[in-house]
Amino acid sequence: MINIGIVGLGKMGISHFGILKAHPKVNLCAVCDPAKMVTWGLSKYTGVNAYSKFEKMVAKEKLDAVFLATPTKFHADHIMMALEQNLHVFVEKPFCLDAKDSRAVTEEAEKRGLVTQVGYHNRFIGTFLRAKECIDKGFIGNIYNIHGEAYGPVITKKQKESWRSKKSEGGGCVYDYSSHVINLMEFFVGKATKVDSAILQNIFSAGTEDAVFANFLYEGNKTGRLTVNWSDETYRKMVTSVTIMGDAGKIVVNAQELRVFLKNDVEDESLEQGWNVSYLTDHSLPVGFYLRGEEYSAQIDSFVNAIEGNNTNNVNSFATALNTDLTISEIFDVANKVD
């Protein structure tokens, strides 16, 4: 059994709680959050120990790992505190606000041989995994362009100030929506060598951007484009899709549906020349306990298995998430702002 504590009980902390508590290989010992009513309630109904201070939880409990789902501005400090106690760390996305911190904690974890993971759950969705397989097997030939998009209804009117409107607290759609898309594009074609240009657009938010448009360059003359808008209320919830162009075909993929166009037949019995359409039902892997989506359970299984197997080269390790933070910081460096 792996002893785990959760720090931060917002939406993601609570979601991890449900999955971890039901996990056969995990002993969820403790939770930590300044909202005493929440920790008290969880403790009362589920028997875990409740803390309001991270330091105290770490000192009192014999933990192997922590899940950090705290506000992003605290990630860097909390990760470092956990690593110094030799704890394996799962942290919610986005990783750190400053890529310098991301690099420092990545190096510290590597030095200590600890398992790390960032909650980029798209890498555990069946359709995206199958798309990656099609790319790696060369079915669509040499890739020359990738377009990542995400739309959703987070900020759809002018509103009162909150953490969402402050860049220093991880607000804005670059840290929130775009980090997912950039990370997914990196999953498919690797890290961009250069952010060629970027536009950050304010639509409703005062202090931060609601939309981002950016152009990327990659090794091998590949090009890429990012289009993200979290003020689009025609979507019920966040929808992420990626289009990948190759000289032998094309892939259009989102969390539900995978469309593969092939110029020629390939060595795969489920694919043929022309359009091939498949769905999540064809690609999803069953999970032991389901909450909100297979990917949330699958990413926790992956983290637990990495700890058991002493594997620090796991999916979404700090090293891969560092790339996303470096790209984000380059976007902020080159961006033109439109109010």
Add this chain to the structure above:
Amino acid sequence: MDRVIFGDNQFFGIDHLSEEKGIAKSIKFKETSAITDVLNEVYDMGIKTFMCTTHEKMNDVCDYYRENADKYSEFKFYPCMPYAHKYANAATEHGIVGALKYFTKGHAISAFLGGLAASTGDMTKIMEVLVDAEMRPFKGLNTPVVFLQNVVTDLLLGMGAIEFFVAFSKHVKKKYNAEAGFITMNMPLLVKELNAAGIEKPIVCSSINKIGFRMSGGIEAYEDTIKEDKCRVIAMQVLAAGALTPKEAISYINEQPNIESVLFGASTISHIKQTKDLIEKKIND
């Protein structure tokens, strides 16, 4: 419960396979009258139970059936709560205590939230206040079963907070003379826990389909749970979000011994009729 229960996903632009089809549906059902037109045809075809999310769009639909109560007197509504997106968004924005304060606004309990004086009774009371808020639009309509949505059922199940299921069942019985229902993606585990907590033959609504899609714990555990007959089963996602043809999908369902009802939704009348006929075939045989 009726053998055939009509669902509401199509009315909210939800399509589990295709975003484009989802958008097409939300265009089609923009007006409340487009929704009630379909529901009226469904009623005339003999489907008398409508299971629906407590989405704010339902308020107008409920108004319509209150106004036309004489014409649709046999219509039963199965509310499913909560509409989770609004709570999740509020929790991300304002924290959990902030979100609870917002949704219990105007009620005495709101003032206590965040204080250290919260006791077990208070936690149950908060749940009751939230349930009552979600039930308000259904006032005067026939709601014999009230459901917890799977995101809440499965969260509480994962946490092991089984006491809430008992409290929820008691509250809907006492206040609405309704049975509690539980939507879940983890049916074998849920039924085991509910039985252990003293809830006999709970109503559970769960994905049940030939390919094991969204059947956590495995298809065999589901089939065993159904055979044991310790719950009243409503099968949903029987088409596995469209991966199965209606014929093969329903024939699997009809092979199972104790499935009391089948929940499905569709946006065109011919599809609804076809699926209804397939489901009822077993009874007529």
